[in-house]
Amino acid sequence: MPRTPVVGLELSVHGRPATLWLKLESYGPYGSVKGRTALALWQDVAPRVDPGIGIIESTSGNLGLALAGVAAAHRIPFTAVMDPRSSTALVDAVAALGGRVLTVDRPDGAGGYLLNRLARLREQLAAEPRLVWPDQYANPASPAVHTRETAPELRAQTGEQPTSVLIAVSTGGTLAGFRAYLHAARPAWELVGVDVTGSAALGGTAGPRLLPGIGASRRSLFLPHGHAPSVRVTPQEAVSACLWLAETTGVAVGGSSGALVAAALHLLRTTDRRRAACLCPDGADRYLETVYRPSWRRRQGLAGADVGRGVGVRAVTHLPAGPPPAHPRAREPSAPQKEPP
Template identity: 60%
Template structure:
């Protein structure tokens, strides 16, 4: 009997294989293929469902059932860890901030978890450093409290090396393509990097970071979108990544609204930013025919922000639409039942 079984803990669940949508396009009159790996169909509604299961498997043997876990999160990992902790009957505290979606805060609380809201900006364009400071103080004061630490735990990149990246490779029929992965902690991108180094698919792996983020190096400034970028360099990618495309919050919002209007697919902010980066890549190299984007979550988590015209007006997001000049020809998304559209 394994240690988890001895303690009444369940083994980590196998990640759900998420669908790959294919969007046939004309970009400035040139035929292109945009592939979207829709992690919103996965466990707990985001790519962080995979991360949460991997983190739990890594720390489970250190968890005291009456004390539990604590983690800093912008939202998605908090929802997933809250669900995992509840399934194992251990308490969980999510440390969040004022940019966190109210939808996600309520989802975390619905799993019985506590939410600590940090309202002190960190001076680096966000709240991450302030959240981490709070977690460190709590762990110091309560030594039995377990912090999985999504920012440094090698379980995070490992799960994407072993599941997310190879799924995309097989679902795309191992084709040559550019692959765009957004960065915040850097764990997902590092997992894709490790897969590419090991298996050597015919990929151009492109990092997508947001303007004002230090995740891959560079100057920090205020950021309005949660879940993209960071206030400090990624521990998983201390030397950055090449190539990297940086997009603005305006780019991300435009791309989300364009995708929903033209295909009926609703994605979140990081996904919109990745799609905006894909449009830039299509235009930069005429021979680049296929770009795949990892889409971390869906539109349901952004109804009060990027899909709310009142929020967009308050943010005064300006700038050209990165999807202007792109015409959708067809969309397919097996096996989820998304309608195939011929335009």
């Protein structure tokens, strides 16, 4: 699998130099970090799959697209159980690849749709027991691919100096994989889990959430005891970070990546840490109708957070990493066009 690239930002944070690395998983298969997860899950379940029946998964979007691509490549049916917060572009892409989309439109009472998506999935399994569920929420193949591939890549690209590595949490598989690598390989990392307000992924009580791809209605099965240190970010901070990054660097990332950048800037502003790295799960192409649309932000009341306060960008360094992505949606991030007034 080709490595994904890293962009290095040389910053001035209240006059002090700092470095922020962004590993852009939008360059990976199917345009997100879930491309890695999908390939690992497929390798695990392939021997059990009936080619005429196929696989089913609950997804907020990115894994659905990735599994739809994998299923199409192997000519097997795929069913994605999604919800109204899933990007229209992702839903359409799953369907374009031949996937069947079941939409759960009733909230689960825990701030999202996850619990009801899982209930709908289990109904499908009961109706057709030969369906195979890769189960991104509990399958050890999910964290294992990040222990084996993603974490060593990041270490090789950013060097051996002490670095705070920030990972977004939803299922918890990526963070669990990085934690296993940290324990085994002992890089000079501080591993920080980043969640959003209203999420129970790392513990606590679930509540309303706005952004897909980060947070969960229940505790992560991969991280049953949580993770420390961890940071919670508000939707306002995540969106503000997305806009700040696009305006100052031309790099446009998704909402969960915005949460990581907001947390990293806070860390660089308030501690003596001088280097931070964010594993950015996806790009802006899945958020043009939401995060990057002023009318959507106004409707959601997302204003008032200035995460770039006191931070200047002195230089942007692009580190190449293998051939361009194979999927047409996995294109180079760029500053989105402004919405007409």
